[in-house]
Amino acid sequence: MLYFENDYSEGAHPLVLKRLCETNLVSQPGYGEDAYSENARRLLREACRAPEADVYFLSGGTQTNAVAIGGLLRPWEGVVCAKTGHINVHEAGAVEFSGHKVMSIAGKGGKIEAPALRAYLSGFFADPNHEHMVFPGMVYISHPTEYGTLYSLAELTELSDVCKSFHIPLYMDGARLAYALGADGGVTLADIARLCDVFYIGGTKCGALCGEALIFPKGAPEHFLTLIKQRGALLAKGRLCGVQFEALFEDGLYFELGKSAVELAMALKAGLLNRGFRLFMDSPTNQQFPIVPNALLEKLEGRVRYSYWEPCGDASVIRLATSWATTPADVEELFKILDNMPIDG
Amino acid sequence: MLYFENDYSEGAHPLVLKRLCETNLVSQPGYGEDAYSENARRLLREACRAPEADVYFLSGGTQTNAVAIGGLLRPWEGVVCAKTGHINVHEAGAVEFSGHKVMSIAGKGGKIEAPALRAYLSGFFADPNHEHMVFPGMVYISHPTEYGTLYSLAELTELSDVCKSFHIPLYMDGARLAYALGADGGVTLADIARLCDVFYIGGTKCGALCGEALIFPKGAPEHFLTLIKQRGALLAKGRLCGVQFEALFEDGLYFELGKSAVELAMALKAGLLNRGFRLFMDSPTNQQFPIVPNALLEKLEGRVRYSYWEPCGDASVIRLATSWATTPADVEELFKILDNMPIDG
């Protein structure tokens, strides 16, 4: 069976696991006060060129979003996102569980466009009834988006400017940030740290067993550790994340791993296009979204695992994802399978 | 430096880590649908003699408590616990964050006594104003308690009977359950599964890198997976917990590890008593609570790590914990240090 279903089908990148083994018996304090976490925080501050940054490690993406958003919003505020935003669709209402509204606006290819955001925010404050409405208190973007697309530096700068002009923090969900950083011509970690008020660097989907690094480039809100604890997100063995992020950021592994997965994804995309498949979205990152006739899909059953995305006439949009665990041979193997099947099923 | 500070100062028991390494490259579905989690659930059902049980893996204790309690309580209900209960003191208000009151009653040695519970519940329903009050909707106990003490089978049975007579579920926080099961003459997993409506088998403090197994012996509430997701507690790489619990329960490792830590703790207790220390609480498990003169405490600085518990006149209650990572040599070393210091500082 070929696995292109997602980027979290295996354990950790071998170098990450190796580090866990090497450090396993060293005694350290709990709750993120261990030397590994301290060192990982230092490495992340350097990678972000944000010497004042506060860094917290959490265990998963939905959790990180809920803690960051619920922790920053004031009681009368909600978070603005694209209609397709992960927090609006696939997090089971985690933001609302913390008492806040998710206010979705139309996006394009999974992205929020700065003019649309500006119009939305202007409209809100111009509305004579806005005191009876949820105030927009944060803007959420994902990068890569749920469709694999990326914000250009110009786009991110413009969004950041809109947010600044309304005094609203910009938050980036970086569940798959490695694959954004590994794509051609994308924004850098330093750009992100400069333009966002808070963001997270995803570990789970980028080579770790678990773990996300939440970064506040200009410092975290007061008593954020207590807030993490309150929301059930403080690991007793904080070292579990610390060690992994040390391994990922000590010698640039995070960047390499993103780069190699994107290269394979580009090979995959080229091969799909060559074979006549249309793409639902042109993604420059590790997730590819071919439109596949349903008859063909059935034939892949038992041979290739993919993610079902959405129906599209007689065909379906599926997601094929690469990761550190994907090999060139996997891509070749997929092509072979496809070559033995007519595209129209 | 000697570490007796807690039972989560190191990584995972080597056999647990070994299993993570062995399975690392096998591709598996996410969110707990992997073969390892499935097998671990089977092993846990067997260990609990609860063939109908539903089992969910979460990543930490506070999270598990919050999800289980917040998920089972109905909106007008709160959870009853001993005043010293972990959820009442050291979880930063995680239960209240989910909208529910923690109703504490006086306990003894960290335990709720059945007659006190019965009196409390009877009093509540007899109060003519009880419709203006939070209804008791669950009883929370920890086993071992925050003071290392244990419920006897008779005590647990009586508590269970009280709960049943008021139609209120009994929930056991088993963060350190291995050390309860490893103590002499304690209740068994099958007893617990028979007498509690829901409980968790702690991994983080009992040899895993992270992970707790939440058990509903008679089946989980509807859509519990969605509730876990909503509260940010669903790991994408569910295998991380599945593999670890497989390793812990396949050949009885969990029980052995509890037993050996308790044996060392009993040696530690005996040695402390022989050296003239008084104990704050007589604990049959891996946590020991000697009362140590403050002058002596200062001398331990830099040589032994312990947990500060509470002041006690000119002395302090401290906690010394053993775990799978503690060796007989560690205990001997501690004794040597103490023998070179007069107990009165």
Add this chain to the structure above:
Amino acid sequence: MLYFENDYSEGAHPLVLKRLCETNLVSQPGYGEDAYSENARRLLREACRAPEADVYFLSGGTQTNAVAIGGLLRPWEGVVCAKTGHINVHEAGAVEFSGHKVMSIAGKGGKIEAPALRAYLSGFFADPNHEHMVFPGMVYISHPTEYGTLYSLAELTELSDVCKSFHIPLYMDGARLAYALGADGGVTLADIARLCDVFYIGGTKCGALCGEALIFPKGAPEHFLTLIKQRGALLAKGRLCGVQFEALFEDGLYFELGKSAVELAMALKAGLLNRGFRLFMDSPTNQQFPIVPNALLEKLEGRVRYSYWEPCGDASVIRLATSWATTPADVEELFKILDNMPIDG
């Protein structure tokens, strides 16, 4: 100054106030256990032809929505409504504050259409990822809608059928129900009680000082009084609502008051159309939505109070509302003012 701003600009209908005066010194128990509330509940059950109904009085519309919705939804569920639904826009996130998502779907003229609802619900349960999403757990409609429109009996029956087929309760926000009941050919209270699982009969905007009657035709959920108390919605002097609803329902005042306001609104509509105004929405109830050139709007300043609704090119949609306090002379006076101003400003 002429008041067409809303239907809550004055105190109570004189007969309601008279009853408050007559009963003022009679001693009665608190919290809704008074004889007036008891009698009002009986009258409401009769008016709804729902002898099994449970009736609770609350003080305002947002509160009633939040208590009813938050009280009925299970933790993993949200409420489906039209994009323009009051709970989605103008209640400051009250539903989300209780932890639940408001899931908006496109509506038409403020109404949800049954086929769109069916498609949405089918799509949800067909989605392979729906366990990671908020479950639709209730459908919210307003009647009249925020645009004054009404569901026909056929439409309401069809919505009710869709809800039943998915085992999801249908909830009607009747903040202005008097004006729906007073319109030609509308559904009756008995229809509503038969087709909805829960609804409220608005008092505040229909002649009372305050107060809404929440009706569960088939009985309320367990311990609903405690839930009302918990959400700060239980009046100590429950008689305040009881007396008012007695006055409104004893001799059909509620129905008369709705009817007369609608008659004046129809006269208003006819006069506006005669004078060349276009209507944003054809409303059969007490709220009318003319499109008024901005230049003309300015001239109304200081002479007529209206509600600003939304911009519409060089013009604006405004709302003119009638109520029990509106007189035929008020409508005539408005026409005189308009007749002295050219419609194009």
Add this chain to the structure above:
Amino acid sequence: MLYFENDYSEGAHPLVLKRLCETNLVSQPGYGEDAYSENARRLLREACRAPEADVYFLSGGTQTNAVAIGGLLRPWEGVVCAKTGHINVHEAGAVEFSGHKVMSIAGKGGKIEAPALRAYLSGFFADPNHEHMVFPGMVYISHPTEYGTLYSLAELTELSDVCKSFHIPLYMDGARLAYALGADGGVTLADIARLCDVFYIGGTKCGALCGEALIFPKGAPEHFLTLIKQRGALLAKGRLCGVQFEALFEDGLYFELGKSAVELAMALKAGLLNRGFRLFMDSPTNQQFPIVPNALLEKLEGRVRYSYWEPCGDASVIRLATSWATTPADVEELFKILDNMPIDG
């Protein structure tokens, strides 16, 4: 039947109702922007000698507590109160519903003592684990307390000083404030406004149909109106509260009404003591708490309504409350009834 059950058994004080009638047909804007509310706010600022105060009207006590406490606390904070505090016992968990812990400490006669508060707060911040605990973020007192007792000026000043030294706001629940102000030698409204950070002046139990005036002497938090709306506590007909508080504060009615009820309560107390009854608590306000043999209680059935407080051996503590609606004749009548019954039943 004689009514001493509570102070909310009748409608409004006749002068309050008269004002509602006089103003009934005047058209005014909604949501508290009416001229009556504006004037009432001015009168309250004057009465409190707090020219900078922000004033909001809400409809009931539990609601006001929940909005004020939930609105001021930051996410990681809870509210400290006496074990007997209304928010801890009789508000069905309204504070916890907003996500915050109620942290109760032992009180005396319903009051928090400053040394106990100081010890609690010092202990919290000295605890090495306090980052894993709920931070005390507000102190709640009731005045009169749930037992009718009062804080002296010295006591209130000392509490205020403790709060200031820990930078924690002091909140006073004044559900029955009229009866505190009407008692001999009590603190004044100006004292309260000077010493508390936020408090409310109760209307419902002090002569209004409904309504409480929430006062922030130094100004309210940002966007507090939206927060009130979000929690379902913003009345569309804000005038309902505005008119009533105008009537209560224009000519000192609130103070008179408190004074006369307290005078009757003192006569009641003297008469009870003369007749050999013991008092559970020596209350200087309108609530009296005699200890009554159960046999005697039964004989009162059908003749006198009282509130049952708690068992006390073979007797019971009951509450007898006076109000503006109580007459000297009512007290005499009660004495006659008692004189015809032996105190031992």
